[in-house]
Amino acid sequence: MVATRRTxxxxxxxxxxxxxxxxxxxxxxxxxxxxxxxxxVDVDLPRPRSADxxxxxxxxxxxxxxxxxxxxxxxxxADVQLANxxxxxxxxxxxxxxxxxxxLPLAPVQLSISDNPKRKYAHTLEHIQVENGSALEWVGVHSxxxxxxxxxxxxxxxxxxxxxxxxxxxxxxxxxxxxxxxIDFVVETEGPKTFYIEVKSVTLAMPGQKAVFxxxxxxxxxxxxxxxxxxxxxxxxxxxxxxxxxxxxRRDCESFAPSVAHDAAFAKLCAEAHGAGxxxxxxxxxxxxxxxxxxxxxxxxxxxxxxxxxxx
Numbered sequence: 001m002v003a004t005r006r007t008x009x010x011x012x013x014x015x016x017x018x019x020x021x022x023x024x025x026x027x028x029x030x031x032x033x034x035x036x037x038x039x040x041v042d043v044d045l046p047r048p049r050s051a052d053x054x055x056x057x058x059x060x061x062x063x064x065x066x067x068x069x070x071x072x073x074x075x076x077x078a079d080v081q082l083a084n085x086x087x088x089x090x091x092x093x094x095x096x097x098x099x100x101x102x103x104l105p106l107a108p109v110q111l112s113i114s115d116n117p118k119r120k121y122a123h124t125l126e127h128i129q130v131e132n133g134s135a136l137e138w139v140g141v142h143s144x145x146x147x148x149x150x151x152x153x154x155x156x157x158x159x160x161x162x163x164x165x166x167x168x169x170x171x172x173x174x175x176x177x178x179x180x181x182x183i184d185f186v187v188e189t190e191g192p193k194t195f196y197i198e199v200k201s202v203t204l205a206m207p208g209q210k211a212v213f214x215x216x217x218x219x220x221x222x223x224x225x226x227x228x229x230x231x232x233x234x235x236x237x238x239x240x241x242x243x244x245x246x247x248x249x250r251r252d253c254e255s256f257a258p259s260v261a262h263d264a265a266f267a268k269l270c271a272e273a274h275g276a277g278x279x280x281x282x283x284x285x286x287x288x289x290x291x292x293x294x295x296x297x298x299x300x301x302x303x304x305x306x307x308x309x310x311x312x
Contacts, residue, residue, distance in 0.1 A: 056153070056156070056158050056297055056298040056299075057295050057296065057297060057298075058148075058149035058150075058152045058153050058158075058285070058296050058297070058298045059145060059148065059149050059152070059295060059296040060293075060294075060295045060296075061110070061112060061126065061293055061294045061295065062293050063112070063113055063292065063293065064110045064111065064112060064126070064289075064291075064292055064293055064294055065082065065110070065111040065112075065113060065123065065292070066082070066083055066108065066109075066110060066111075066291070066292070067080040067081055067082045067083065067088075067108075067109050067110075067111060068080065068081045068106040068107065068108060068109065069102070069106065069107045069108075069109045069125075069128060070087065070106070072092055072098065072102060075092070075095060076091060076092050076093070076095075077089055077090070077091070077092055077121075078090050078092045078125055080109055080111065080123070080125070081106075088122075088123055089121055090111055090121055090123035090124060090125050091121045091123065091124045091125065092125045092141070093124060093125065093141070093142045093143060093144060093145075094125075094141045094142070094143050094203075095143065096143075096203075096214065096215050096216055096218075097215060097216050098141065098203070098215070099204055099215040099216070099262075100130065100203070100204050100205065100215070101128050101130055101139060101141060101203060101204075102128075103130065103131070104129065104130055104131050107128050107129055107130065108128070108129040109125060109126075109127065109128045109129070110126050110127040110128075110138075110289060110294060111123040111124060111125060111126060112124045112126050124142065125141055125142070126140065126141065126142050126145075127139065127140055127141065127287055127289070127294070128141055132205060132252050135252070137250050137251065137252045138250070138287035138289055139203050139249055139250045139287070140201075140203070140249030140250070140285065140287055140296065141203060141249070142201075143201040144201075145201070145249075146199050146200070146201035146247040146249065147173070147184055147199050149247060149285070149296060149298070150184070150185070150197070150199050150245060150247060151171070151173060151185065153283075153298050154168065154171055154185065154187060155168075155171065158298055159245075159281075159283070161281060161301060162195065162197065162243060162245060162279075162281050163187055163189050163193075163195055164189075164193070164241075166189035166190055166191055166193060167189060167190045168187055168188070168189050169188050169189060169190060169192075170187070170188040171185060171186075171187050171188075172185065172186045172187075173185055175196075177196070177227065177231070178227055178231075181223070181224070181227060183196050183197065183198055184197055184198055184199045185197040185199070191239070192239060193238075193239050193240070193241065194239065194240050194241070195240075195241045195242075195243055196228070196231065196240070196241070196242045196243065197243045197244075197245055198224050198228060198242075198243070198244050198245070199245050199246075199247060200213050200214075200221065200244065200245070200246045200247070201213075201247055201249060202246050202247060202248040202249065202256065202282070203215070203248075203249055203250065204259070204262075205250065205252060205253050208254075208255075209252060209253050209254040209255070210253060210254070210255050210256065210257055210305075211246070211248045211250070211253035211255070211256045211257075211282070211284070211302070212256070212257055212258070212259035212261075212262065213246055213256075213258065213259060214259060214262055214263050214266060215259070215262055216262055216263065217262070217263045217265070217266075218263055218266060221263070221266050222263070222265055222266050222269055224244075225244070225266065225269040225270055225273050225278075226269060228242040228244065228273055228278050229269070229272060229273045229276050229278060232273075232276055232277050232278050233276060233277075241277075241279060242273075242277070242278045242279070243278065243279040243280070243281065244270070244273070244278060244279070244280050244281070245281045245282070245283070246280075246281070246282040246283075246304070247282075247283055247285065248282060248283065248284040248285060248302065249285050249287070249296075250284065250285065250287070251284055251285065251286040251287070251299060253284055253302060254302060254303075255282075255302050255303045255304075255305050256282035256302055256303070256304050256305065257304070257305045257306065257307055258270040258271070258306065258307075260307050267306075267307065270306065271306045274306060280304045281301060281304065282301065282302045282303075282304050283298060283299070283300065283301050283302070284299045284300065284302055285297060285298055285299060286299055
């Protein structure tokens with residue numbers, strides 16, 4: 001069963017990023033864990049810019065360091081050899097096993113740099129180059145960056161399908177959803193209708209140009225889907241919509257599916273949620289590398305396919 005249709009794709013790259021053409025996503029404020037109620041974060045709404053896919057820059061990296069991946073270990077650390085042969089330990093912002101991303105020996109990587117003197121590791125692993133057949137593809141490995149990219153896309157009106165082509169009036173990030181968890185975005189639109197959006201970052205591609213999530217069993221992701229099923233079932237009107245948005249941080253996939261092979265329970269829950277009225281979308285990205293800088297383009301929607309095994 002297919003949940004969305006694919007839109008026309010644009011040209012493969014853009015030559016250069018004009019800095020003032022990017023509306024950077026604001027990071028949600030970190031909230032200390034206390035007994036006080038959690039507060040959501042309001043997101044400013046600038047005037048929507050061009051919907052031209054060639055100009056839909058959802059992230060920009062004005063300063064990147066090139067290197068080669070030596071090894072990834074302890075989940076959050078990696079050793080990288082820089083162009084001057086110096087070996088540095090970097091922060092790896094991906095909690096998963098990164099299946100399919102660590103196969104290429106001495107894989108080219110791109111690192112961002114922090115000027116914060118209090119940070120233990122100045123560099124962060126942002127992108128890694130992988131083999132897909134005879135081609136090499138850049139893949140974004142920074143999981144939480146997906147939220148910033150989706151926030152930028154929402155503010156610029158680049159996700160019309162997700163909000164049913166309605167005009168957005170307010171966006172809130174990291175809103176308390178249940179007693180113990182929060183939803184990534186609550187988007188209010190004219191109508192009125194409110195969309196509760198959960199974002200998932202996707203990096204794994206399977207044969208047949210199919211992106212999948214997750215790349216290992218994720219009880220946390222299962223919990224998020226269970227909560228959306230419960231939340232959607234309690235809505236008595238059509239003015240509230242629960243949504244899951246998978247952001248594919250690579251450009252070489254033609255469809256998306258919840259991964260039966262890696263987390264059958266999650267895939268089954270997604271199929272159940274889709275049947276219960278939860279909306280599912282997937283969008284792919286293109287990472288454009290330009291020596292010591294780069295940017296990420298939002299390309300278009302890809303079909304979401306629920307495998308028959310997940311429904312049994």
